[in-house]
Amino acid sequence: MMSENRLKTNQPxxxxxxxxxxxxxxxxxxxxxxxxxxxxxxAMEHVPRKLWRLLLDGRKTAVLNSKTYILCSSCYYxxxxxxxxxxxxxxxxxxxxxxxxxxxxxxxxxxxxxxAFLSSVETHxxxxxxxxxxxxxxxxxxxxxxxxxxxxxxxxxSKGRITRPFLSxxxxxxxxxxxxxxxxxxxxxx
Amino acid sequence: MKYLYYxxxxxxxxxxxxxASSVALMTxxxxxxxxxxxxxxxxxxxxxxVSELLSHxxxxxxxxxxxxxxxxxxxxxxxxxxxxxxxxxxxxTVGEKVKTDIGLREKINTVLKxxxxxxxxxxxxxxxxxxxxxxFTADIISDKVGHPLTGVLAAPYYGCQCLxxxxxxxxxxxxxxxxxxxxxxGATVFEWNMGPACCGASHMSTKPEVGMHLVGNILRQAxxxxxxxxxxxxxxxxxxxxxxxxxxxxxxxxxxxxxYLPQFLGMAMGVPETKTRLSLNLSITxxxxxxxxxxxxxxxxxxxxxxxxxxKENGYV
Numbered sequence: 188m189m190s191e192n193r194l195k196t197n198q199p200x201x202x203x204x205x206x207x208x209x210x211x212x213x214x215x216x217x218x219x220x221x222x223x224x225x226x227x228x229x230a231m232e233h234v235p236r237k238l239w240r241l242l243l244d245g246r247k248t249a250v251l252n253s254k255t256y257i258l259c260s261s262c263y264y265x266x267x268x269x270x271x272x273x274x275x276x277x278x279x280x281x282x283x284x285x286x287x288x289x290x291x292x293x294x295x296x297x298x299x300x301x302x303a304f305l306s307s308v309e310t311h312x313x314x315x316x317x318x319x320x321x322x323x324x325x326x327x328x329x330x331x332x333x334x335x336x337x338x339x340x341x342x343x344x345s346k347g348r349i350t351r352p353f354l355s356x357x358x359x360x361x362x363x364x365x366x367x368x369x370x371x372x373x374x375x376x377x
Numbered sequence: 378m379k380y381l382y383y384x385x386x387x388x389x390x391x392x393x394x395x396x397a398s399s400v401a402l403m404t405x406x407x408x409x410x411x412x413x414x415x416x417x418x419x420x421x422x423x424x425x426x427v428s429e430l431l432s433h434x435x436x437x438x439x440x441x442x443x444x445x446x447x448x449x450x451x452x453x454x455x456x457x458x459x460x461x462x463x464x465x466x467x468x469x470t471v472g473e474k475v476k477t478d479i480g481l482r483e484k485i486n487t488v489l490k491x492x493x494x495x496x497x498x499x500x501x502x503x504x505x506x507x508x509x510x511x512x513f514t515a516d517i518i519s520d521k522v523g524h525p526l527t528g529v530l531a532a533p534y535y536g537c538q539c540l541x542x543x544x545x546x547x548x549x550x551x552x553x554x555x556x557x558x559x560x561x562x563g564a565t566v567f568e569w570n571m572g573p574a575c576c577g578a579s580h581m582s583t584k585p586e587v588g589m590h591l592v593g594n595i596l597r598q599a600x601x602x603x604x605x606x607x608x609x610x611x612x613x614x615x616x617x618x619x620x621x622x623x624x625x626x627x628x629x630x631x632x633x634x635x636x637y638l639p640q641f642l643g644m645a646m647g648v649p650e651t652k653t654r655l656s657l658n659l660s661i662t663x664x665x666x667x668x669x670x671x672x673x674x675x676x677x678x679x680x681x682x683x684x685x686x687x688x689k690e691n692g693y694v
């Protein structure tokens with residue numbers, strides 16, 4: 188059924204991923220419990236119920252251009268309450284993954300944040316806030332962005348609530364580098 | 378009681394006081410924490426937003442390391458104690474997922490094998506709040522309280538991920554598990570309905586206007602409480618660090634103390650401030666500090682030099 192009108196994407200792998208999310212959501216009855224449970228719905232142009240409708244109707248561009256999934260804060264209220272027991276929060280994070288590959292420029296602030304976080308983990312094993320935020324600022328290429336964090340950053344530094352910069356975790360980091368590489372390689376396998 | 382302990386990255390940096398107070402509290406409760414050797418990041422909320430497999434592999438690596446330690450112990454246990462709600466969710470999710478998805482476990486183990494690790498999923502992952510309410514119970518904690526926090530109005534804030542989607546120790550919509558612990562300290566439970574509300578998580582960084590709205594709703598409802606108690610580094614940071622900013626945005630004035638639950642329990646049990654690390658918190662009001670000082674300076678009650686409870690030694694029952 189799905190194969191007749193598969194959602195086409197630009198990036199390899201995204202098409203299958205997007206169609207998998209659509210299959211995940213195929214039992215949606217459009218009751219709107221998700222929308223009325225979502226704490227971030229006030230900031231969305233398409234409420235979650237409508238996003239699922241658009242997805243089931245195959246409107247890829249409308250789905251991926253909507254802010255709905257990027258506004259998901261993983262509170263799991265919709266997942267808890269969905270009368271069909273659908274994994275809505277997981278579906279939202281799958282859409283974020285797909286969007287990050289298809290159109291990373293659209294919600295750059297979120298994708299760059301996640302990418303910077305994981306780069307820090309990949310090199311250090313554990314997240315190093317100093318490096319992570321530096322990478323994030325670098326990715327965002329906004330000269331004023333760091334200023335927004337300056338006051339809080341200084342407070343945290345003065346309290347010692349910051350990991351020592353570039354804490355050497357050489358042994359562990361090599362292991363994680365490999366873990367990241369192998370995982371990436373497995374994901375691109377057909 | 379013995380637990381394998383997964384602190385998570387926040388507890389090494391921005392949530393040092395959560396780590397210190399959790400360790401001190403467990404010591405005072407005569408529990409032993411065995412930190413998982415060579416643990417690494419659980420993937421936080423970043424990995425699930427980038428790659429599903431990566432999020433499972435990162436979490437499973439830590440569980441595999443914990444299993445190694447458990448085998449050395451030879452008794453099939455103990456449970457894994459996790460203070461951070463996001464870490465708890467990630468570690469728990471992979472365990473639940475592989476129960477129904479055999480292929481996923483194989484994939485994970487293909488990656489872990491390169492490091493000589495294998496994930497077999499035989500340990501329980503538990504949130505610190507779960508351990509406190511079900512293993513230690515309010516009664517045991519109440520027996521150890523040396524400085525009753527009488528007259529302190531404490532608002533229990535649970536946040537999302539220790540309650541949902543896995544329903545383990547509390548009602549995911551109307552949680553009450555912290556209330557017994559609050560009463561055990563002698564404090565009064567602040568009745569409100571924002572306990573299980575969302576703090577916005579990383580929205581505060583990436584979509585501040587949305588995050589501030591959520592945090593504002595929580596702080597507004599807590600205005601009449603003396604203190605908000607948290608059980609997650611992300612919730613703690615969101616509620617304590619942006620009060621001025623959020624207040625400016627919604628034309629209100631927020632000045633509310635926010636502390637971690639183990640800090641609060643530690644205060645009541647006589648854990649010294651060098652171990653509850655209250656000085657690291659970003660929002661402790663002078664009223665709250667005064668109230669606490671008056672309570673601990675009350676006659677016959679002394680602050681101990683080292684950790685542990687002091688109830689009986691000082692003739693205080």
